[in-house]
Amino acid sequence: MSATATVTVAGVPGVEVAYHRQGAGEPLVLLHGIGHHWQAYDPVLDELAEHHDVIALDFPGFGASPDIPDGVPDELDSLAYTVDALCKALDVDRPHVVGNSLGGLVALRLGQLELVRTVTALSPAGFWSPRENRWALGLLTNLRRVARRTPEPTVRRLSRTPAGRRVLTGTIYHRPARRAPEAVVAESRALRDAPAFDRVAAHARRGATFEGDVPAVPVTIAWGTHDRILLPVQAARAHLQLPQARSVPLLNCGHVPMNDDPPLITRTILQTTKG
Numbered sequence: 439m440s441a442t443a444t445v446t447v448a449g450v451p452g453v454e455v456a457y458h459r460q461g462a463g464e465p466l467v468l469l470h471g472i473g474h475h476w477q478a479y480d481p482v483l484d485e486l487a488e489h490h491d492v493i494a495l496d497f498p499g500f501g502a503s504p505d506i507p508d509g510v511p512d513e514l515d516s517l518a519y520t521v522d523a524l525c526k527a528l529d530v531d532r533p534h535v536v537g538n539s540l541g542g543l544v545a546l547r548l549g550q551l552e553l554v555r556t557v558t559a560l561s562p563a564g565f566w567s568p569r570e571n572r573w574a575l576g577l578l579t580n581l582r583r584v585a586r587r588t589p590e591p592t593v594r595r596l597s598r599t600p601a602g603r604r605v606l607t608g609t610i611y612h613r614p615a616r617r618a619p620e621a622v623v624a625e626s627r628a629l630r631d632a633p634a635f636d637r638v639a640a641h642a643r644r645g646a647t648f649e650g651d652v653p654a655v656p657v658t659i660a661w662g663t664h665d666r667i668l669l670p671v672q673a674a675r676a677h678l679q680l681p682q683a684r685s686v687p688l689l690n691c692g693h694v695p696m697n698d699d700p701p702l703i704t705r706t707i708l709q710t711t712k713g
Contacts, residue, residue, distance in 0.1 A: 442502070445523035447516055450509040455524045456502035457495040461487025464555070465533035466711060467521060468494040469541025471563075471694065472638055473582060473629040475501030478538065480621065481700040482707070489708060490534070495524060497540075499634020512637060514646060518547045525553075534711040538694060539563050539668065540638070546680075549652040557657045558710045560703070561665050561693055564648030565672040565679070574667050575643050577609060585630040590623070597622040612664040612692035613699075648679070657683035658710040662691035662698070684710070 440458045447453045458476055466486060470478045476494035479486075486492050497517060499505035510516050521544065525533055535554040537545030542562025549557035566574060585593075596602030600615035603622050607614040617625075629635070657680055661673035670687075677685045686706050691698040 440502075443524055443527045445520065445527050447506070447510050447520050447523055450507060452507045453498055453510065453520060453523070454504050455495055455498065455520060457493055457524065458483075459491070459493050459528075460484075461490050461492045463490040464711065465525070465530045466490035466492050466707075467525065467530075467533045467535045467554075468492065469521065469535065469537035469544055470494075470497065470500070471539030471541055472642070473500070473578060473632055473635055474538075474625065474694065475628040477501075477621065477624060477628075478694055479536075479696055481696045482704045485700070485704045486707065490711065491530075493524075493528065493530065493533070495521070497544075497634070499638070500632045501628055505633040505637075512641060514543065514547055514641075517544045518551060518553070521548060522551075522553050534558075536560065536707055537562065538696070540642075543646070543648055546648050546652055546657070549655045549657060550650060552654050554655060556655055556710050557652060558660065558707050559658070559676075560660050560688070560695055560706075561662055561668045562648070562659065562676070563642065563668060564646060565675045566647070566668065568645075570669060570672065571643065571645070573669075575639055577667050579639060581609060582629050582632075582635055585626045588626070590627070593623055593626045594619075609666055610692055610694045611697050612662065612690055613697065617697050648676075651680055651682070653682065656710060656713065658686060658706060659683045660686040660688050660695070660703075660706050662688045662693060662695045664691060664698075665693045667693040
């Protein structure tokens, strides 16, 4: 089931959040990265829904969610409180949460605020050096520039072949040929049309980092060994900063690992949520 909820964040009403919900069991919220949408989790969604009540959402200004209204603070906590507000609107109490990239940073913040039961962070942002920050945001901005300049018929034509999918998505996937052509087209459109991309990227450039630890809830940090955007060296920093977290190398996975090895990602998530 796909739907939209309207919530209040930081005292500002009218924040619209698009989401998809399926399955049964303890609640599990899925958070995507910058420029992506909830469908990033399509390769693992059905399997996760056999164990959990899964809620995959689009952050405001990404996917099918409009951008935040005036008055909502432009900061990381606003994204965390948006997730919490959506959960409350759906009568969900302290879900498990999984996040990739930007979503991983938000997931860790939700754990720090003790608003969730467990955290699985897949190549989370926030553990970069200044140079790595510039590298990641530069790559992502260039990807958006290409998406905005490439006509959709060209994207459709390229997406029909493994070589074309490699051209379009080889930066974020280690195994881009595995991605379905229609998913590649939808991802290009989501990146092209995201009204919040420039604002969120600018905030990240100003030094969005994860500070402190997450001592109160179980945490897994999983990193793709072939991540070209958030380089795997950052996994070591995350481990030093969160020494109680379980560290998992995602062999042969890129920055968005759900596509590269769905069984591995599903297993990594369920090992966290099932304890």
